[in-house]
Structure formats: C-alpha cells, structure tokens
Amino acid sequence: MRNMMTKAAIPVFLLLAIVLSPATASGPAISGKIAQIRVYAQPINFDPFDAARTRFGALEWRGGLVLTSDHDKFGGFSGLALNGKGDKMVAVSDRGWWMSAVLKYDAGRLSGLQNVRFSKLLNARGRPLKGKRWKDSESIVALDPGGDLSRLLVSFERRHRILKYAFGKKGLRAAGRAIKTPGALKSLKYNKGLEAIAVFGKNTAQKGAIIALSERSLDKNGNIRGWILNGPFKGDLKVLRRNEYDLTDAETLPGGDLLILERKLSMFSGLQFRIRRIASATIRPGAVLDGKVLIESGMNRSIDNMEGMSLHTAPDGELRLTLISDDNFSILQRTLLLQFALPGKG
Numbered sequence: 001m002r003n004m005m006t007k008a009a010i011p012v013f014l015l016l017a018i019v020l021s022p023a024t025a026s027g028p029a030i031s032g033k034i035a036q037i038r039v040y041a042q043p044i045n046f047d048p049f050d051a052a053r054t055r056f057g058a059l060e061w062r063g064g065l066v067l068t069s070d071h072d073k074f075g076g077f078s079g080l081a082l083n084g085k086g087d088k089m090v091a092v093s094d095r096g097w098w099m100s101a102v103l104k105y106d107a108g109r110l111s112g113l114q115n116v117r118f119s120k121l122l123n124a125r126g127r128p129l130k131g132k133r134w135k136d137s138e139s140i141v142a143l144d145p146g147g148d149l150s151r152l153l154v155s156f157e158r159r160h161r162i163l164k165y166a167f168g169k170k171g172l173r174a175a176g177r178a179i180k181t182p183g184a185l186k187s188l189k190y191n192k193g194l195e196a197i198a199v200f201g202k203n204t205a206q207k208g209a210i211i212a213l214s215e216r217s218l219d220k221n222g223n224i225r226g227w228i229l230n231g232p233f234k235g236d237l238k239v240l241r242r243n244e245y246d247l248t249d250a251e252t253l254p255g256g257d258l259l260i261l262e263r264k265l266s267m268f269s270g271l272q273f274r275i276r277r278i279a280s281a282t283i284r285p286g287a288v289l290d291g292k293v294l295i296e297s298g299m300n301r302s303i304d305n306m307e308g309m310s311l312h313t314a315p316d317g318e319l320r321l322t323l324i325s326d327d328n329f330s331i332l333q334r335t336l337l338l339q340f341a342l343p344g345k346g
Contacts, residue, residue, distance in 0.1 A: 033119065034117055034118070034119040034171075034172050034173065035071075035117065035118045035119070036115070036116065036117050036118075037069055037070075037071050037074065037116050037117075037118055038069060038070070038116070039067055039068070039069045039074070039101070039113045039116045040067070040068045040069065041065040041066070041067055041110075041111070041112040041113055041337075042065060042066040042068075043063065043064070043065060043109075043110075043111070044064050044065065044066055044302045044336070045061075045064075045302065046061045046064060046297075046301055046302050046338065047061075047301060047302075048301070048302055049300075056295050056297065056301075056340070057293065057294050057295035057296065057297075058292075058294040058295065058342075058343060059275075059294055059295045059321070059340040059341065059342060059343075060340060060341040060343075061339075061340060062108070062109060062110075062314075062320055062339040062340055062341050063108075063109030063110045063111075063339050064110060064302060064336060064337060064338040064339060065110050065111075065112070065113075065336070065337045066334050066335070066336060067113065067334075067335040067336070067337060068335070069116075071118070073093075073095070073097055073118060074099075074118075074335070075093065075326075075327045075328075075329045075335055076093040076094050076095050076097075076326055076327065076328065076329055077091045077092070077093050077099070077307065077308060077324045077325070077326055077327075077335060078092060078093060078094045078137065078138045078139065078248075078307045078308060078326050079091060079092040079137060079138060079139040079140035079141075079154065079155075079249065079307070079308045079324075080140065080249075080308030080309060080310045080322060080323070080324040081140045081141055081142050081149060081152060081310050082103070082310040082311075082312045082322055083142070083147070083148050083149050083312065084146040084147050084148065084312055084313060085312060085313070085315075086103060086312035086313070086314060086320060086322070087102060087103050087105075088100070088101070088102055088103065088149060089101050089102075089103055089113075089310070089322075090140060090149055090152065090167070091140070091308060091324055092121065092137040092138075092139075092140045092154055093137065093326075094136050094137060094138060094326065095132075095135060095136075096120060096121045096128070096129045096134075096135025096136070096137055097118060097119070097120055097121065098117075098118065098119050098120070098121060098172045099116065099117070099118055100115075100116070100117045100171070100172060101113040101114065101115060101116040101117070102114045102115045108314065108315075108316075109339075110337060110339055117172060118172075119172035119173065121135060121137060121154065121163075121176060122173065122174065122175050122176055123163075123175065123176055124175055124176060124177050124178070125175065126173075126175045129176075132158065133158040133159050134156070134158075134159050135156070136156055136157050136158045136159075137154050137155070137156050138155055138156065138157050138194065138195045138196070138215075138307075139154070139155040139194075139195060139196045139197045139249055139250075139308070140152055140153065140154050140155075140197075140308075141153050141197050141198055141199050141251075142199070143164075143199055144199075145199050145200070145201045145252060145254075145311075146201065146254065146311075146312070146313065148168065149167055149168070150166070150167055150168025150169075151164065151165070151166060151167065151168065152164070152165045152167045152174075153165075153179070153197055153199070153210065154176065155194045155195070155196070155197045155212065156194060157188070157190075157191065157192070157193035157194045157195060157215065158190055158191060158193065160181075160185040160186065160188050160193045160194040161178055161181060161185070161194070162178070162179050162181055162194070162197060162210075162212065163176030163177060163178055163179070164176065164177050164178075164179050165177075179229075180229075181212070181227075181229065182227050182229070182236070184225075184227070184236065185212075185227075187217075188214050188217040188225070189214075189215075189216065189217045192214065192215045192216040192217050192246075193214050193215065193217055194212060194213075194214060194215075195213060195214055195215035195246075195247055195248055195249070196212070196213040196215075196247055196248065196249045196250040196260070196261075197210060197211065197212045197213075197250065198210070198211050198250040198251050198252045198258065199211075199252065200231070200252045200256055201252065201254055201256065204252070204254075204255065204256030204280060205232075205233075205256050205280055205281070205283075206228070206231050206232070206233060206256055206280070206283065207231050207232060208230075208231060209228050209229065209230050209231030209232075209233065209234070210228070210229040210230060210231075211226065211227070211228050211229070211250065211252075211258065211283070212226060212227050212229055213225075213226035213227075213239060213247050213250055213260070214226060214247070215246050215247055215248065216241075216246045216247070218241065219238055221238075222241055223238035223239060223240055223241055223288055224238060224239040224240075224241050224246075224247050225238060226238065226239060226289075228283070228285065233283065233284050233285055234285070235284075235285025235286065236285060236286070237283070237284070237285060237286060237287045237288070237289060238287070238288045238289065239260065239288070239289045239290070240288050240289065240290040242290070243264065244264055244266070245262035245263065245264045245272075245274060246262060246263055246264065247260055247261070247262055248261050248262060248263050248273075248306065248307045248308075248309075249261040249307060249308050249309040250309070251309050251310060251311045251321070252311075253277075253311070253319070253342075253346035254319075254345065254346040255280060255345075255346050256280030256283075257277055257278060257279055257280050257291075257346065258277070258278040258280070258283060258289070258291075259275055259276070259277055259278075259294070259309065259311075259321070260275065260276050260278065260289075260291075261273065261274075261275055261306060261307075261308075261309045261323065262274050262275070262276065263305065263306055263307070265305075269298055269299070270298065270299045271298065271299055271303060271304065271305060272296065272297065272298040272299075272303075273296070273297060273303055273306040273323075274293055274294075274295060274296035274297070275293070275294045275295050275296075275309075275321070276290070276291045276292065276293055276294065277291045277292050277294050278290065278291035279291060294342075295340070302336065302338070303325070303336070303338075304325035304326075304327060304333055304334050304335075304336050305325050305326045305327065305328065305333060306323050306324075306325050306336075306338075307324065307325060307326040308323065308324040308325075308326075309321060309322070309323050309324075310322050311346075314341075317345075318341050318342075319341065319342040319344075319345065319346050320339055320340065320341050320342070321339065321340045321341075321342060322337065322338070322339045323336070323337070323338045323339075323340075324336065324337055324338075325338075
C-alpha cells in the first residue's frame with residue numbers, strides 16, 4: 001500500500017511538478033478484458049487536525065476514503081456516477097478505463113469498495129479507444145438522475161464529444177455511440193475542453209436536458225463556455241470564471257439547481273477546490289452563470305486534484321455529494337473518495 005503522507009507535508013513547488021509531469025505507478029498490467037481487482041480503502045477525516053469537526057462551509061462531512069491498488073491502471077479518475085441509492089458506482093479515468101464497484105458503508109459512512117472491476121472504454125464498433133486524444137474521458141453521468149446506471153453518458157476532451165453507453169445491458173463491455181453535439185465544440189481548446197456534463201431531472205424547468213461545460217475554454221470576456229444540448233432552453237451559455245478556478249465537473253439537484261466543481265492550482269497556495277450552486281431560474285441560453293460557494297478548501301484539508309462529482313439520496317433521505325480525485329498516477333498524489341451531505345432537499 002502507498003505511503004499516506006498528507007498534502008500539507010508536500011512542498012507546493014514539488015506538487016506542481018508532480019501534477020504537470022505525472023509519473024507511472026508500478027504493478028501488473030491489465031488486459032483489454034474485464035478484470036476484477038483488489039482496492040484497499042483507508043478511512044480519512046476531511047480535517048486531519050480535528051476529527052470531531054463535521055461542518056465545512058454549507059456542507060456536512062459524511063466520511064471519506066483513500067483508495068489504493070497494486071494495478072498500474074488504477075488512478076487518474078476524472079468522472080464519477082453513483083446510482084440513486086449510493087451503493088453502486090462507476091468511474092472513468094482520463095486514460096480511457098472504466099471502474100465499477102459496490103460501495104460499502106458502516107454506520108452511514110463510507111467504509112470500502114467491493115467487486116471492483118476494470119475494463120477499457122469501447123467505441124461504437126466495440127473496440128477499445130486508442131490514443132490519448134480519443135480516450136481522454138473527463139466526466140460521466142447517468143441519464144436517469146437519482147435512478148440506476150443503465151444508461152450513461154461520458155464526455156471526452158481533446159476529441160471533444162459525448163458517447164452514450166447502454167450500461168444496463170452490456171456493463172463494462174457496452175459500446176459507446178456518439179450523441180449530437182454543437183459544432184462549436186470543435187473550437188474548444190485541445191486540453192481545456194469538454195470537462196463536465198450533467199442531466200437535469202425530467203420534472204425540472206429544464207425537463208431532462210443535458211448541460212455540457214468546458215474546463216477552461218473562454219469567451220472574449222474570460223468566461224467558461226458551455227451549452228444546454230436539448231430541451232426548452234437549448235443554446236449556449238457561460239460560467240463566470242472567478243479567482244482563477246477551472247471547472248472539473250457538474251451535477252444537478254432535484255429542484256433543477258446546478259452544482260459545479262472547480263479546481264485551482266497555484267504556486268503559492270497549491271491545490272484548492274470549491275463547489276458553487278447555481279439557481280435553476282438563471283440557467284438559460286445566453287446567461288453567464290454564477291452562484292453561491294458551498295465549500296472551498298485547500299491543502300490544509302484532505303483534498304487532492306478533485307475532478308469527479310455525483311449526487312445520491314442516503315437511506316435516511318439525506319442528499320449526499322461524493323467526490324473523486326485524479327491522482328495523475330503519481331506516488332505523491334492520492335485517489336480520494338469524499339462524501340458530504342447537503343442541507344435541505346435540493
């Protein structure tokens with residue numbers, strides 16, 4: 001198992017070098033077929049200096065894990081989807097790999113992963129995606145918010161597109177079929193492009209629409225470009241870029257509000273992340289979206305390169321957000337699974 005050194009112990013200049021020039025972890029290779037692997041889970045506290053603290057911004061801490069594995073394809077997770085109950089998950093890595101697992105809880109807190117399976121993402125012909133520009137998967141979302149994982153969308157940057165997977169029928173062997181996207185996606189930056197997708201509930205004002213947002217492809221005013229792909233408010237929009245944060249994922253709430261996950265990496269403060277909540281009524285074509293910050297944390301907390309986010313309802317009715325980090329396959333970064341509760345019913 002890897003050495004679990006805290007982020008606060010890593011010099012910022014060294015962390016910058018790690019993130020920009022990721023190393024490759026050692027371990028046995030995995031073939032193109034589905035492989036069942038072992039994942040080790042170590043519980044962590046979000047505040048490593050005060051285990052009793054649970055309130056962070058507007059969110060309540062509900063437990064987290066450091067995940068490690070001996071397999072060299074484990075890591076780099078950039079997108080996360082949980083089913084409506086929160087007991088099953090699917091993640092994608094930016095090297096074109098699926099990971100599916102059953103989530104285990106102890107007294108309502110994350111305690112581990114079981115039945116962890118790995119396989120390569122496939123194209124429409126059922127063949128593994130090849131080359132970084134084709135397999136750079138960045139976000140994953142279920143087409144049935146709050147339901148099962150039978151139909152999944154995966155977004156890709158570099159070759160900016162969205163593939164639909166019939167996951168309920170084929171699982172990790174499902175073929176990805178492209179959905180229609182705006183031609184403007186071709187103008188997105190090569191490595192700052194299609195980073196986040198989310199699906200609104202059918203009973204919201206957006207009526208099941210898909211929203212797609214870039215990481216840091218900016219308009220002339222410095223705002224992050226995005227689109228509502230279908231539904232009554234189809235069209236382009238922007239997200240106000242504040243404080244040099246880049247956008248890494250998005251999720252919708254039952255009432256139609258939008259959550260955006262953001263990340264910042266600087267020489268002076270190291271890694272930071274935050275989540276903003278954008279009101280449903282403002283999500284319209286031509287809008288510049290902005291909202292209240294729910295949480296913002298840096299390296300004095302148990303964070304890493306937070307890239308994926310998913311929402312589910314706990315057995316007690318509590319709405320929970322789960323975040324996953326991209327460790328860049330570096331021995332000095334970590335794969336974290338963090339879970340928080342949101343106040344109210346969304």
